[in-house]
Amino acid sequence: MSETEKRAGRDSNRATYRHGNVRADAVEAAYRMAAREGHEKLSLRQVATELGIAHRSLYNHFADRDALLDAVATEAFDRLAARLKRAVTSADFARIYARYALKNRHLYGLMTSRPHATMKDKPELQDAVHRVISEAMRISAPADADPGLRRRAVMKDFILMHGGLSLFAAGILDLPSEAALIDELSAMIATRA
Template identity: 35%
Template sequence: MPAYHHGNLRATLLEAAERSLREHGAEQLSLRELAREAGVSHAAPRRHFADRQALLDALAETGFARLDTELRAALATAGADFPVRLHAASAAYLRFATEDTALLDVMYAGKHRADRVAEAAAAPFGLLNDVIKDGQKHGAIAPGDPHRPGVLLLATLQGIAALTNGRLVIPELLDGILEAAIEQFLAGQRTSRQ
């Protein structure tokens, strides 16, 4: 654990919370334990997080911001070809979803109170929506509300991630499954246009 430095307690607590989340899950996350680990009084975390749920909200917000960064990085190197962009964004999402399962669970917990969590989630989902709109512009995805095929894509990716995280799909098969999923997604979109 990095030593706490004055003025940096919120970041220190979030780092410790992420470690605890990975090692023990959200159920074991405790502000008191995080304070002990940071070497501060048990009341000190309350200056940054009113309660445990506020800490979970902050973790979810951090997770969505990180997902947004990873999607942006993948799309920045993908070029302009729609299928390549779709694959890059999908692979980045799957990588994120399978590398930090506990954080992903917190992100999708549905118990969040903070509007900031919804705002943070809007950024990466907006990027995926933009990829869908690009597919519509190029005729690979049926015209209309991009939200519908976007939700279908996200549900597909999340399902693959859940199966992988549950060890029902071995990670070595992930690339092939992703290729097949994208192929089926695009074939379904072509069929729905006809």
């Protein structure tokens, strides 16, 4: 260790030193942790421990825990939007959306926990949400349709999807399996008026 590092109290060989993109690594680690255990108790300290860095260093990349959760939600919305690009019909859209939400229950819970009213202050998250909405609009309503009608068509789809998924998760819907739920949601969205 150099004299300058000794005076500054820094050890260039300490175990928490790392190269790479700390922010991206933190988002990926938090994404995995939230997918596995949920976001409710996820902390910056846990993510830092997972990465082998000092937890205070994450504050260079995230203002607080909510900023980290917003970044994870952004990643989850982006991954869902990428999958939804494969949808050709509204039934395809419903199947892809429902499968993602059911396979990633904890992440879906995080995604739906982000308040839309505050998204104007979170442009990356807002853009990711809009990528999902754009895929819904592409499927639900023709581009030349009245904007109000397009918005209502997308809202109907999201209300139906989220409502069905929430009721199924709560054990309220009398369906024998996730596959049955996906079939029902696909049929409802394909035939909605």
